[in-house]
Amino acid sequence: MRIRQLIEANLPLTPVPSVPEIRLHKAGPGSGLSRFAQTDKSFDTPYWAYHWGGGLALARHVLDHRESVAGRRVLDLGAGSGIVGIAGAMSGASYVTAADVDRYAIVAIELNAAANGVNIETFHGDVTIGSPPDVDIVMVGDLFYEAGLAARVTAFLDRCLAARIEVLVGDPWRAFLPHGRLKLLAEYPGGDFGTSGADSRGNAVFAFTRE
Numbered sequence: 001m002r003i004r005q006l007i008e009a010n011l012p013l014t015p016v017p018s019v020p021e022i023r024l025h026k027a028g029p030g031s032g033l034s035r036f037a038q039t040d041k042s043f044d045t046p047y048w049a050y051h052w053g054g055g056l057a058l059a060r061h062v063l064d065h066r067e068s069v070a071g072r073r074v075l076d077l078g079a080g081s082g083i084v085g086i087a088g089a090m091s092g093a094s095y096v097t098a099a100d101v102d103r104y105a106i107v108a109i110e111l112n113a114a115a116n117g118v119n120i121e122t123f124h125g126d127v128t129i130g131s132p133p134d135v136d137i138v139m140v141g142d143l144f145y146e147a148g149l150a151a152r153v154t155a156f157l158d159r160c161l162a163a164r165i166e167v168l169v170g171d172p173w174r175a176f177l178p179h180g181r182l183k184l185l186a187e188y189p190g191g192d193f194g195t196s197g198a199d200s201r202g203n204a205v206f207a208f209t210r211e
């Protein structure tokens with residue numbers, strides 16, 4: 001079965017609790033994601049099938065501050081389900097590209113964008129190794145979860161700032177965040193994926209700033 005059909009058949013479209021304006025194909029107990037892995041050796045950790053604290057906070061923030069993206073060209077970096085880019089498109093961004101290294105995420109983003117009635121371009125690959133993109137703002141939801149990745153993303157965001165591109169980050173206060181480079185803009189309650197929320201510090205939205 002093709003990826004599109006697998007997602008449509010096994011991951012129901014569900015409203016996002018803290019961002020009810022958006023519906024996403026989300027994995028549940030009956031989705032059988034392990035079957036995907038058995039039939040496709042390229043299947044990787046399905047980040048795209050879940051909600052992440054950083055993306056939830058950033059999507060909420062953008063929808064509540066539409067002026068931050070309205071009329072601007074947006075890159076959603078490490079897009080997963082596409083929740084941040086979808087929020088950007090709903091908030092009046094002139095153009096949204098969602099980039100992810102996982103081809104399942106690319107299909108999920110296309111399905112989720114269509115389900116929410118917005119247009120999003122997708123890019124399958126690692127943009128962090130290249131030049132800054134031709135956009136006005138880069139939005140990063142929950143991409144500081146591994147040390148090496150966090151270092152690469154930070155270096156890329158530095159190149160974006162140097163190219164006068166604004167950068168917003170949503171994150172559940174992970175250890176690998178470049179804390180000294182971030183200006184806190186807003187905090188939102190709620191847990192990270194896999195926690196109840198009760199032991200969580202919540203999720204935050206930051207502006208990435210120069211050293």
Ligand SMILES: C[S@@+](CC[C@H](N)C(=O)[O-])C[C@H]1O[C@@H](n2cnc3c(N)ncnc32)[C@H](O)[C@@H]1O
Nearest residue numbers: 047052054055078079080100101102126141142
């Ligand atoms: C924790 S998920 C967050 C997804 C989404 N931004 C959100 O907040 O819901 C991280 C995503 O980043 C993607 N990713 C990891 N490294 C990447 C890279 N170098 N370039 C683009 N995407 C990447 C993963 O495939 C995954 O979909």
